[in-house]
Amino acid sequence: MMGFREQKGYVWIQIAALFCLCDWSAAQISYSISEEVNKGTVVGNLAKDLNLNVQELESRDLRIVSEYSKKYFDVNLRTGNLFVNERVDRDELCPNTIKCSLKMQAVLSNPMNVNRIEVNILDINDNSPAFIEQSYMLNISESLSPGERYLLPIAVDTDTGSNSVKSYKLSHNEHFSLDVQSSGDHSVSAELVLQKSLDREKQPIINLILTAVDGGKPPRSGTLQLMLHIIDANDNTPTFSKSLYKVRVSENADPGTTPILTG
Structure with a gap:
């Protein structure tokens, strides 16, 4: 017989296996939405896309599960609408990439079922070109x-x-x-x-x-x-303002005397 710890570990293995099987067996639901839309914006209707009655959502405890630190999307159990729960900045989530998508799972209980969801985040022109230096x-x-x-x-x-x-x-x-x-x-x-x-x-x-x-x-x-x-390049020749200068000097001028320019 297995001990308590062994039984507990076996149960978790079964649960993990079940999640994997459900994930691979379910078709992926895809949506598209522009970045920076207001909180509360409806992405799509999960109840309709999962072929569920709205009344089943609460009884089957529909939850949105993802690996992101923020809960970007959530579901309204009264309407079945998947809506924006946190501001989505595409440039922050997927810098320098052509395609940006957020992947999550819609988890249902009683019976357990996991459906993959992909939301494609469309770029909007919310940034201007900028140079590193001014x-x-x-x-x-x-x-x-x-x-x-x-x-x-x-x-x-x-x-x-x-x-x-x-x-x-x-x-x-x-x-x-x-x-x-x-x-x-x-x-x-x-x-x-x-x-x-x-x-x-x-x-x-x-x-x-x-x-x-x-x-x-x-x-x-x-x-x-x-x-x-x-x-500057040495592209100019030195020039004088006149081609001929005349000066007058007295014959008895002392050394150092400045000559007189006459024309």
């Missing part, structure tokens, strides 16, 4: 020829998909243009391209604004100040 400085020689390129810092947007950074814009100027490129991982980068030769003597510093724009509707944006310091 300004960026570049040293550019005035001797460079048009066509020179400079890779610029990228903006970060915690939103995903169509709500992430989609393009960059450069403030109007006569010397530089912007080349925006998309890579295979859907990220976007920008290069500053020199279009017209620089002249430090005319303009030693050029200030531009780089703007990152996301694909939301309406779009959000963030800016970066570009400070371009034009580095």
